[in-house]
Amino acid sequence: MRRDTEIHMRGGVITERESDYCTIRTRVPAGVVTPAQLRGIAGIAEKYGSPYVHLTTRQTVELPRMNPENLAEIAREMAENDTPIGSERDEVVNIISCPGNERCVFANVDSISLAREIDRRLFGREMPVKVRIAISGCPNACTSPMLNEIGVIGRTEPIRIPGLCTGCGTCMQYCKEGAIAIKGGVSVLDPSKCVQCGTCVRSCPFHLLKSTGPHFLIVVGGRRGRHPAIGRELITVRDPNLAALVVEKVVQWVYRRAWSGRLLSEQLDDIQFEKFREEIRSQIPVEEPELPGEDQSR
Numbered sequence: 660m661r662r663d664t665e666i667h668m669r670g671g672v673i674t675e676r677e678s679d680y681c682t683i684r685t686r687v688p689a690g691v692v693t694p695a696q697l698r699g700i701a702g703i704a705e706k707y708g709s710p711y712v713h714l715t716t717r718q719t720v721e722l723p724r725m726n727p728e729n730l731a732e733i734a735r736e737m738a739e740n741d742t743p744i745g746s747e748r749d750e751v752v753n754i755i756s757c758p759g760n761e762r763c764v765f766a767n768v769d770s771i772s773l774a775r776e777i778d779r780r781l782f783g784r785e786m787p788v789k790v791r792i793a794i795s796g797c798p799n800a801c802t803s804p805m806l807n808e809i810g811v812i813g814r815t816e817p818i819r820i821p822g823l824c825t826g827c828g829t830c831m832q833y834c835k836e837g838a839i840a841i842k843g844g845v846s847v848l849d850p851s852k853c854v855q856c857g858t859c860v861r862s863c864p865f866h867l868l869k870s871t872g873p874h875f876l877i878v879v880g881g882r883r884g885r886h887p888a889i890g891r892e893l894i895t896v897r898d899p900n901l902a903a904l905v906v907e908k909v910v911q912w913v914y915r916r917a918w919s920g921r922l923l924s925e926q927l928d929d930i931q932f933e934k935f936r937e938e939i940r941s942q943i944p945v946e947e948p949e950l951p952g953e954d955q956s957r
């Protein structure tokens with residue numbers, strides 16, 4: 660059987676259990692496809708004999724049961740459709756994102772735009788270990804950013820303006836964390852319980868809860884699979900370009916310093932996470948003015 664070896668070696672071409680066939684995984688940053696792209700994918704699937712398409716856990720579209728002899732033509736048509744062959748091996752794989760502030764009422768940040776920017780900078784880069792990146796617009800964390808090698812979470816930290824609170828209790832009712840109490844006729848925040856979802860800021864009918872604006876918490880070293888682990892907090896930044904830069908610096912670190920065959924989270928333990936965190940932080944410009952509470956999360 661004739662195979663296009665160069666294309667077949669790509670991470671997005673996966674040999675199936677029945678090895679005469681392969682599955683083709685696409686590059687779909689943030690899992691967003693236009694109706695026209697969907698029609699294009701459907702047309703390619705029908706033309707080359709896929710009985711169905713598979714929507715994956717990493718927000719990509721897979722075309723199963725593809726004949727390897729057709730790989731060159733399929734690759735060309737997928738690229739023309741702007742849904743090129745993706746990645747799956749030890750690479751930066753499809754960047755996933757929730758709807759973020761484009762549609763979700765809970766969102767603090769534009770997670771889709773950040774996913775596209777990270778995709779533009781890093782997608783498909785070959786690595787010693789697979790690097791999964793997930794972005795969520797708020798601490799509800801619908802894309803499980805804490806369970807990816809790199810996760811980004813949009814947050815908003817509340818600040819109450821002293822002296823103005825009426826003690827109406829609306830913010831307390833909206834807070835799902837029990838982080839707000841009414842004491843002495845005013846709302847009092849317990850930062851140790853607050854997850855910085857920003858809901859209370861939006862709930863105050865008198866607009867007395869403020870924040871310095873939404874920001875991005877970047878977490879590193881999470882994983883799913885056989886031995887799940889929660890990612891650890893690396894840094895907090897407000898500028899989306901800095902968030903993308905942090906992710907890029909972490910990926911560069913992994914490319915240069917990590918080695919294959921060992922989970923990234925374990926490697927971060929080996930080198931001591933604090934040292935890793937300081938190394939990354941030293942490469943990120945300091946934002947002014949600093950976020951309230953930033954010292955705790957950076």
Ligand code: SF4
Nearest residue numbers: 757763766796797801
């Ligand atoms: S993570 Fe937050 S912003 Fe994103 S979809 Fe879930 S609730 Fe909405």
Ligand code: SF4
Nearest residue numbers: 834853854856857859
């Ligand atoms: S930001 Fe969220 S968790 Fe924190 S106090 Fe407000 S509602 Fe509660």
Ligand code: SF4
Nearest residue numbers: 824825827828830863
């Ligand atoms: S909703 Fe506003 S006014 Fe009411 S208790 Fe909370 S901060 Fe005070």
